Amino acid sequence: MSELASPADTSPIVAVNDPFYARVYGESYTKLPDDLYIPPDALAVILEAFEGPLDLLLYLIRKQNIDILDIPVAEITRQYISYIELMQALNIDLAAEYLLMAALLAEIKSRLLLPKPSQAEDDEEDPRAELIRRLQEYERFKKAAEDLNELPQEGRDIYSAHAEPPIRYLLPTEPFVGDFSLLLDAMHDVLKRAELQQSHVIASEGLSLEQRLKDILSQVKSGESIVFHRLFPAHEGRLGVVVTFMAILELLKQKMIEIVQDAVFSAIYVRQRLLEGEA
Amino acid sequence: MTLQTALIKQIIEGAIFAHSTPLSLDDLAVLFVEEERPTRSQLSALIKEIQQDYHQRPLELVEIASGYRFQVRAQFSPWISKLWQDKPPRLSRAMLETLAIIAYRQPVTRAEIEAIRGVVVSTQIIKALFDRDWIAVVGHRDVPGRPALLATTREFLDAFSLKSLADLPPLAQVRDLGLIEQELALRAQSTPAQVQE
């Protein structure tokens, strides 16, 4: 992200939003005074405040408050080259583009100084035209970049509003057949309750697994879902619980019933398992 | 307090919506310069008002361990969950069991967790729980080896929308650990998870 931070942020030399001038310690800075010692680093900062030779040229033109179309090529070239020379004198590593531009300006200047062939004038393009075209084009996007920066930016000017997603439920009727530990855990609780009911236990006899299988099946036959705990008659005590539980496991194994739950922490239901195609 | 109460209320409502994690009363207070700063009781009263304002809406302003956040009411889950078609992988069962034991039995040592689960608790599971900031070492059991005592954190409470450990379903009522796991697994889906084991 270092390239995002403007070098001007960390320096007394500030490239003001208005790109046509720079400020040094608050003073408008439009040329390099001979009597002022400027540390090389500071000049590098000035240079970095320009986005390239076109930007520097625009700055020089705008500084003099002249129309791009009226570029006084000779004067601008002189200023431009004096900037470049100073940078070089200070050993600032100039991007090659700056030197290319200096060469181009020198060429334009020399062509403009040549006497014009009076008749062939219409054929030959003004040597400034291409440069003006590029300057104009660059200036458009320079402005567009400023406009873009004015738009409300998410995270800078705009904060989006969010809420935590809802707590998720199980999909209704998603069977957890096969999750035996779930049932085993549930059993613990059932057994605990059965123990609390011990005093009510009467002599239990004739609790057969077969009978219990049939009982459970008949309870769910109608297609009704039966709350898991309801299948355990409290009065039967521990043995009844065990028999019922074994019957449930057996029916699960035979795929005669399934265990479902509509929502977390809601009751567990036992219901008849429909055959394929019946659903 | 020079700001109008109505403005303060709007600011705190906007702030809770804008921030990605819950905001406490203290977090809210620092949004205001000192001379404009509402007191905690003023903030609390405004929060109550906002909670009222959202009474008819599909979201609610809830308080959890680390502060206040807006949350979409659970009854809309069947539709809204479809936004996340590619469900992040579930937390592994082993991880959830371990977490459930720590939550209900804290502080516990790893050996104690292993005794309850009946299997060795893998280092990855413990590490994954630490990585998520769901558990922390809160001390050491004064036995040979001085094993670390593990407990759950505020982040754990936040992740599972609990205000405090007291809000965990009481173990007596909980039919089983499995259900807790189901619950935990479902809630944790909203946080991207990598499956351990």
Place this chain on the structure above:
Amino acid sequence: MTLQTALIKQIIEGAIFAHSTPLSLDDLAVLFVEEERPTRSQLSALIKEIQQDYHQRPLELVEIASGYRFQVRAQFSPWISKLWQDKPPRLSRAMLETLAIIAYRQPVTRAEIEAIRGVVVSTQIIKALFDRDWIAVVGHRDVPGRPALLATTREFLDAFSLKSLADLPPLAQVRDLGLIEQELALRAQSTPAQVQE
């Protein structure tokens, strides 16, 4: 449509709040099974209602390129921004200029960007724009080297609260080059001394 309109409205409101990125009408439609699915115009109407409902609140439901999102109204930004210690990094001029050229001239190659800016476009800038998902490669120019054609993304529009590229601020007009030359010729005739030293 068997669901009550009120319920559908609550579901879409909750969904927009719950999702981390904006939701389009199509995104919202798929939350409902086919027989319950509202039409796009029904959804639009409900969104208008929700926008009305939030009239008095510090939030607004806005439409941007990739859909609808809630955002805190801009007038509360001075307070809300205090939630974050670190201000978001300023976009550099180089990055903004590069982005502007891509936005207005898309699709463009890197060489074309460099031609306009008059300097080499650093790899870091291009990478930073990719990292933010603001630009993407949409093809290759059929010239030697087959350079990548860059264009802006929906995320770019979202980040700048734009609905479409048409909402970009208009690009300044350039005076036609033919006219420029004529003008230059005219001026050269009227002020021939200007170019002399």
